[in-house]
Amino acid sequence: MDTAVTAKKKWWAGGYSPFNVNYGKLMMWYFLLSDAFTFGALLISYGTIRFSSPSWPDPNEVFKSFPGMGHANLPLMFVSLMTFILIMSSVTMVLAVHAGHHRDKKAVAKWLTWTIIGGIAFLSCQAWEWTHLYHEGAWWGRNPFANVDGTVASTNFTNFFFTITGFHGLHVTSGVVLNIVILINVLKGTYEDRGHYEMVEKVGLYWHFVDLVWVFVFTCFYLL
Numbered sequence: 001m002d003t004a005v006t007a008k009k010k011w012w013a014g015g016y017s018p019f020n021v022n023y024g025k026l027m028m029w030y031f032l033l034s035d036a037f038t039f040g041a042l043l044i045s046y047g048t049i050r051f052s053s054p055s056w057p058d059p060n061e062v063f064k065s066f067p068g069m070g071h072a073n074l075p076l077m078f079v080s081l082m083t084f085i086l087i088m089s090s091v092t093m094v095l096a097v098h099a100g101h102h103r104d105k106k107a108v109a110k111w112l113t114w115t116i117i118g119g120i121a122f123l124s125c126q127a128w129e130w131t132h133l134y135h136e137g138a139w140w141g142r143n144p145f146a147n148v149d150g151t152v153a154s155t156n157f158t159n160f161f162f163t164i165t166g167f168h169g170l171h172v173t174s175g176v177v178l179n180i181v182i183l184i185n186v187l188k189g190t191y192e193d194r195g196h197y198e199m200v201e202k203v204g205l206y207w208h209f210v211d212l213v214w215v216f217v218f219t220c221f222y223l224l
């Protein structure tokens with residue numbers, strides 16, 4: 001009877017993981033989970049302040065500029081372009097991972113290159129947006145934008161905006177650097193020698209996470 005009970009409790013005898021995921025990929029998921037808590041805490045803090053305030057700056061007035069368009073009133077057009085660029089970079093990352101599954105070195109290199117270009121383009125857009133807002137007088141501790149009802153706004157809006165978008169931009173920068181490292185290894189044939197392109201998939205998980213977080217950042221700051 002004792003032997004039978006022991007055998008019943010021994011549900012895994014080693015060898016392949018019962019979850020069919022290797023250590024590196026599992027650790028990436030753990031990291032992304034912890035990072036999600038950090039972004040979640042920041043966005044929840046922002047939402048708490050935002051909806052407990054009697055009034056707030058209108059995003060259609062704050063984010064109405066577009067590079068090269070002078071004083072044209074184009075609410076949210078530029079951030080929509082930024083979002084499109086980041087989403088398309090996520091698509092090219094999917095294609096890179098797919099090519100890796102088929103061990104197509106040339107296609108992996110091509111789609112990783114486009115992903116890197118998309119990341120750099122997004123960061124360039126964010127740099128322009130920050131520079132433009134800075135010249136309008138916005139920065140940490142400074143908020144030149146009035147509330148929707150015409151009252152003087154606190155610095156909570158700009159403090160949260162620069163902190164959260166800056167934190168996200170740091171993640172995009174890290175993702176671009178990681179993708180460049182992976183691209184170099186692809187071109188060197190490192191993953192061909194290993195017989196798989198799993199590192200592309202691991203970095204792809206990080207990149208998709210960064211894109212997903214942007215959807216929440218975009219919603220909180222530009223739409224609400």
